[in-house]
Amino acid sequence: MDGNEFIDAADRALEETYEAPMSLGEYVDLVLEKPGIAAHASKYLLSAIEAAGTRTVIEEGEEKERYRFFDDPHNDGEHAILGNTDTLNTFVDDLRSIAASRGKGEKIIWLDGPTATGKSELKRCLINGLREFSKTDAGRRYTVEWNIAGAGEGSGAMTYGDEPVTDEDDWYESPVQSHPLTVFPEEVRRDLLRRINDVNDDHVDIRVESDLDPFCREAYEFLEEQYRREGIEDLFSAVTAPKHLRVKNFVVDVGRGIGVLHSEDDGSPKERLVGSWMAGMLRELDSRGRKNPQAFSYDGVLSQGNGLLTVVEDAAQHADLLQKLLNVPDEGRVKLDKGIGMDIDTQMIIISNPDLEARLNQHADREGQDPLKALKRRLDKHEFTYLTNLSLEAQLLRRELTNETEVWTARSWEELEGWIREPLHIHVRDSETAVNEKELAPHAVEAAALYAVVTRLDGEDVPGGLDLVDKALLFDRGYLQEGDERIEMDDFDWNDDADDGEGGIPVTYTRDVIADLLHVEQDRYHTDLPVEHVVMPRDILNAMAEGLGDAPVFSSSERVEFENQVVAVKNHVFGQQEDDVLRAIMRDKRVDEATVEEYIEHVYAWEADEQIENERGELVDPDPLKMKVFEIEHLGRFGEDSYDGDEPSEAVEAFRTDKIITALNRHAWRNRDDEFRISDVNVKQIPVIESVLGSHDWEDVRRTFEDFDPRQWDEPPSGTETASVKETTIENMCEMFDYTAASAELTSRHVMNQVSYKWD
Numbered sequence: 001m002d003g004n005e006f007i008d009a010a011d012r013a014l015e016e017t018y019e020a021p022m023s024l025g026e027y028v029d030l031v032l033e034k035p036g037i038a039a040h041a042s043k044y045l046l047s048a049i050e051a052a053g054t055r056t057v058i059e060e061g062e063e064k065e066r067y068r069f070f071d072d073p074h075n076d077g078e079h080a081i082l083g084n085t086d087t088l089n090t091f092v093d094d095l096r097s098i099a100a101s102r103g104k105g106e107k108i109i110w111l112d113g114p115t116a117t118g119k120s121e122l123k124r125c126l127i128n129g130l131r132e133f134s135k136t137d138a139g140r141r142y143t144v145e146w147n148i149a150g151a152g153e154g155s156g157a158m159t160y161g162d163e164p165v166t167d168e169d170d171w172y173e174s175p176v177q178s179h180p181l182t183v184f185p186e187e188v189r190r191d192l193l194r195r196i197n198d199v200n201d202d203h204v205d206i207r208v209e210s211d212l213d214p215f216c217r218e219a220y221e222f223l224e225e226q227y228r229r230e231g232i233e234d235l236f237s238a239v240t241a242p243k244h245l246r247v248k249n250f251v252v253d254v255g256r257g258i259g260v261l262h263s264e265d266d267g268s269p270k271e272r273l274v275g276s277w278m279a280g281m282l283r284e285l286d287s288r289g290r291k292n293p294q295a296f297s298y299d300g301v302l303s304q305g306n307g308l309l310t311v312v313e314d315a316a317q318h319a320d321l322l323q324k325l326l327n328v329p330d331e332g333r334v335k336l337d338k339g340i341g342m343d344i345d346t347q348m349i350i351i352s353n354p355d356l357e358a359r360l361n362q363h364a365d366r367e368g369q370d371p372l373k374a375l376k377r378r379l380d381k382h383e384f385t386y387l388t389n390l391s392l393e394a395q396l397l398r399r400e401l402t403n404e405t406e407v408w409t410a411r412s413w414e415e416l417e418g419w420i421r422e423p424l425h426i427h428v429r430d431s432e433t434a435v436n437e438k439e440l441a442p443h444a445v446e447a448a449a450l451y452a453v454v455t456r457l458d459g460e461d462v463p464g465g466l467d468l469v470d471k472a473l474l475f476d477r478g479y480l481q482e483g484d485e486r487i488e489m490d491d492f493d494w495n496d497d498a499d500d501g502e503g504g505i506p507v508t509y510t511r512d513v514i515a516d517l518l519h520v521e522q523d524r525y526h527t528d529l530p531v532e533h534v535v536m537p538r539d540i541l542n543a544m545a546e547g548l549g550d551a552p553v554f555s556s557s558e559r560v561e562f563e564n565q566v567v568a569v570k571n572h573v574f575g576q577q578e579d580d581v582l583r584a585i586m587r588d589k590r591v592d593e594a595t596v597e598e599y600i601e602h603v604y605a606w607e608a609d610e611q612i613e614n615e616r617g618e619l620v621d622p623d624p625l626k627m628k629v630f631e632i633e634h635l636g637r638f639g640e641d642s643y644d645g646d647e648p649s650e651a652v653e654a655f656r657t658d659k660i661i662t663a664l665n666r667h668a669w670r671n672r673d674d675e676f677r678i679s680d681v682n683v684k685q686i687p688v689i690e691s692v693l694g695s696h697d698w699e700d701v702r703r704t705f706e707d708f709d710p711r712q713w714d715e716p717p718s719g720t721e722t723a724s725v726k727e728t729t730i731e732n733m734c735e736m737f738d739y740t741a742a743s744a745e746l747t748s749r750h751v752m753n754q755v756s757y758k759w760d
Contacts, residue, residue, distance in 0.1 A: 017135045021246035027142060027180050028192065035200035037140050038181060040207045041308045042347045043099040044141070045126075048133040049092055055409060059085050059389055060500070061478045061489035067092060072125045074132035077405040079124035082396050083387040084117070091382050098347070100204045106329045106378055108322075108348045110315075112357060113384030116506040119351045122384075123311050126349075127258055130308065134252040141257060141307070142249050144180050145173040146219040151226045151244065171246065174216050175298035176342065177257050177307035180247045181208045183220070183240060210343030213306070214293030214336060252308060259305025259346070261321075263314035269324045274300035274334050274342065291337055302334055305346045315352040319359050322350070323375050330378075350379070385501030386456045390476040393449035393507065394420045400511040401426065413477045420446045421576065423738055428518045438518045439534045441743035442580070447537035447573045448510050451544060454569055455562045456504030461495035468565060469572045475500075505544070505562065509551060513543050529742040536746055537573045541566055574754070580739075581751045584732035585725060586696040589704055591634045599630040603660050624648070631655075698755060710759050713752035 022030070031038045036047055052069040064085045072080040081088065094109055111119050133139035149170040181189055189208060197205045212220060223239040232238045239245070254260055265272055281295035301310055312318055312325075328334060328344055335341045350356075360379075363370045370376075387393045391408065398404050401424065410416035424440040453475075454468045462471050466480075474480055480487040517539060521532045545566045548559045583590075602622040605612045611619040624646035631638050631652065642649045648656070701708060707721040716723035726748070733744035 017251060019140070019249050021145070021248040023242045024144075024180065024183060024240045024245055024247055027247040031181075031196055032199060034138075035196050035206055036138060036202070037142065038179070038196060038206050038208065040099070040179075040209075041345045042095055043202075043204055043206065044139075044308060045130070045347050046092070046095045046099050046204075048130055048139060049095070051133060051136075051138060052129070057085060058476070058478050059083060059392075060475045063478070064089070069129050070122070070125055071407045072121075072128055072405075073407075075128040075405075077407040079121045079128060080405070080407045081118040081121045081125055082392045082407075083389060084384050087111075087382050087384055088122075094380055094382075095347070096204070101207070107380040108325065108329055108350060108378050110379040110381045111349065111351045111384060112354065112381055114386065114503075114506065115353060116508045117384040117386055119384050120313070123260065123313060123351060126309060126311070127254060127260075130252045130258060134250070134257075140249045141177075141252055142180050142247050143174045143177045143307070144183060144216060145171045145246050145248055146216060146223075147171045147244055147246075148219055148222055151223050172215075172219075173248070173250075174213055175296075176213045176215070176303045177250065178213045178216050179208050179210065179307065179345070182210055182212045182343075183216075183245065185236075186211075208345075210332060210345050213342050214296070214340050215298070218293050255304045257305065257308040259301035259303070259310045261301040261310075261312045261318060263317035265301075269321050270300070270335075272300055272318070272321060273302050273324060274298070274336060275303050276300075277337070291340065293336065293340060296336055302328065302344050302346060303342075306342075306344050308346060310346045310348050312348075312350040315350040316356040316359055319356070323372070326374060326378060386452075386504050386506065388453055388456055388472070388475050388501045390446070390450050390453050390472055391416050391420050393453050394445050396507050397445055397449050397452075397510060397514075398424060400507055401514060416477075420449070421737070423740075423743065426518060430519065430521075436530075436533050439740055439743055440514070440540075441534055441536050441747060442737055442739055443573050443576050444535055444537045444540055446576070447569060448514065448540045448544065450572065451541055451566060451569045452505040452507065452510050454565050455558075456501050458495070458498035458500050461493075461498050463492045467568050469568045503558070506553070509547075509553065510544065513547055514540060517543055524746070526742070526745060529745055531742045531746055534740075534743045534746055536743070536750070537577070538570060538750070541570055541573070574751070577747050578751050578754075580733060580737050581729065581748050582696050582698070582701070584729045584736060584748075585701055586704065587728075587732045587736065589696070589700070595630070595634070599627060599634075600660065602627050603656050607657060607661050627656075698759075710752040710756040713756075714749055 039047060049067050049069040052067060052073055054065045054067055057064055057066045066085045070081045070088050071077055113119055134141045147170045184192060193206060193208060200206060220239060223244055224235055227235055227238040250256055252258060261272060275297040278295050278297055282291060285292035285295045329348060333341050333343050360372050360376055363372055387396060395408050408419055421443050423442045424445055426438050427435055428438050429435045450472060453472045457468050457471050459468055462468060470480060474489050478489050517535050524531050545563050548554055548562055601612055605622040611621055614620050628643055628646050637655060638652055642652050705721055705725055708725055709722050712722045713726060716726055729748060730741060730744045733739040734741060
């Protein structure tokens with residue numbers, strides 16, 4: 001693409017985004033065709049969220065429907081909110097109630113929670129999503145602009161700035177995005193809305209309950225007065241003629257349909273809420289003995305957010321404003337000055353850390369005399385918590401360390417598990433000249449994320465025989481798999497009042513620990529491999545545990561508790577590393593799927609008392625010897641004493657029936673057609689088969705490599721079987737699991753060091 005092609009693409013993007021201004025009549029015709037474009041604030045926000053669709057996720061071990069809007073799809077996931085799906089869903093439910101006027105219209109939505117839980121991401125996600133939705137045909141947003149030039153002698157030009165402009169620039173847009181239908185008199189608007197809602201296919205009616213803003217009202221009244229003096233009979237037609245009034249679409253953004261109040265914004269409550277008067281303009285625009293609304297700045301958060309969304313961020317910093325906001329959801333109106341008011345249609349959201357709740361409860365002991373009682377009654381609280389899913393925390397941590405923004409939408413747990421364990425490569429400048437590639441070894445991000453999640457889980461409801469690591473894995477995938485035994489979330493009674501996610505290690509602490517490690521050369525050496533630039537899982541876990549004492553965000557009891565929890569995480573991660581090494585060593589010794597499929601085919605035919613077709617196309621009985629050999633040598637479940645010759649004992653028969661036949665869909669087998677083959681079935685759906693396809697233990701290694709000695713692993717003598725096994729294992733770890741030679745060396749050393757203790 002050359003430079004002009006990029007310019008052409010930008011032209012097309014703007015052409016698709018903006019429309020030519022239209023008359024008021026054309027706009028009404030368009031609304032009758034597409035009622036959704038006239039939606040009030042809460043309904044528009046709801047429509048934007050629902051337009052993105054939903055997807056299924058697993059959080060806290062349960063399947064949930066999640067709105068894709070919160071994945072920030074329009075911005076490639078840059079500000080996606082990870083987790084907190086239940087909280088987001090109840091937020092949407094509230095919007096649905098508010099939009100439909102089902103009793104929550106007076107509520108201010110309050111999003112509360114500790115730092116680094118996604119609240120600020122929600123703000124950015126809302127801004128991104130609404131901006132992009134307003135660029136679509138379904139999400140077009142419209143307002144009005146006025147031109148009073150030529151409507152009478154000395155009419156001059158309108159302005160709410162310092163420099164009057166003429167000609168085409170005599171058109172002035174509503175400074176607060178007034179809804180085009182507010183131009184109509186109330187009784188006419190009522191009939192028009194009834195007609196619009198008759199053709200609206202949504203169960204939520206469209207409401208327009210506000211009037212023109214003061215700036216537009218000034219223009220309307222000026223034009224009305226001029227034409228009344230001229231004796232014009234059709235006053236409304238004259239005032240709203242295309243030469244005076246145009247309807248135009250605008251792209252929603254901060255300051256245009258979205259108002260955001262930050263903690264650093266100052267000024268009087270009125271200035272922060274609606275704007276301020278400009279002294280110089282007041283002198284120039286004195287209007288009939290009163291203040292002229294054209295001399296108002298309209299830069300307050302409510303003015304900017306009129307028509308859609310008002311966000312108060314770091315709300316505890318604006319506690320003085322919150323009580324001033326009470327009349328906004330109740331009455332939908334604010335005052336600019338005595339006698340000059342402005343209707344507001346905006347969905348109010350306040351975002352805070354837990355310190356706001358402490359401030360709101362400062363007078364709670366006064367009971368009925370609490371001056372903040374009315375405010376608290378209007379706040380509808382939604383609490384964000386720390387992530388309790390390993391996969392979500394791993395994804396969030398990678399985002400914090402890199403520019404990765406893609407939202408993980410895996411189609412299976414195996415795919416998701418692969419992403420969790422992946423290594424991470426980051427270029428770091430160690431000095432003014434040297435830039436080195438640092439590797440977070442496979443399982444390093446996983447280890448950090450798992451440790452953080454474990455510290456956030458309540459241990460009171462952990463079932464006997466399990467620990468917090470098991471609970472974390474259950475929350476992430478919904479089950480635990482141990483060989484052919486499967487434990488489901490529903491097998492346990494979980495405490496609904498558990499404090500999961502309310503405390504623990506925040507992602508910012510983990511990120512900072514890893515960032516520091518990236519700038520430290522590890523104290524290890526290898527003649528050929530850059531092992532000093534590899535950060536291992538245990539490096540991160542040790543640093544996280546050791547840093548707890550110096551981190552001011554943790555209490556003494558939390559430090560002790562978190563330090564005790566690191567051991568279980570280390571054990572789990574070591575198990576993952578050990579499995580990688582075993583699978584790499586035994587890569588060429590695994591049973592191929594064709595052999596497995598042949599065994600299953602014989603077992604199915606044996607159970608159904610049927611014959612199978614051999615390679616020559618002949619129908620033959622299932623081979624009892626093939627089944628016996630597979631069960632003894634590959635599955636390792638039985639010995640010769642479990643068979644009478646080749647005939648299976650009752651225990652073997654029960655195994656075949658319970659562990660093989662019932663693990664797959666028997667209906668699919670019994671109702672197979674002539675084209676059916678056992679290869680049509682995913683054999684990995686059978687737990688016991690899944691384990692034999694990829695699982696080995698050290699006894700298998702000992703039997704396969706009789707002269708192998710793990711104690712020689714660090715520097716195996718050349719020509720030995722240990723040297724040969726190591727070379728192949730390192731290569732396989734790199735090919736199978738994305739290790740580098742350096743991280744494969746360190747990981748296999750660590751595993752072999754532990755194995756050597758029990759080898760004899």
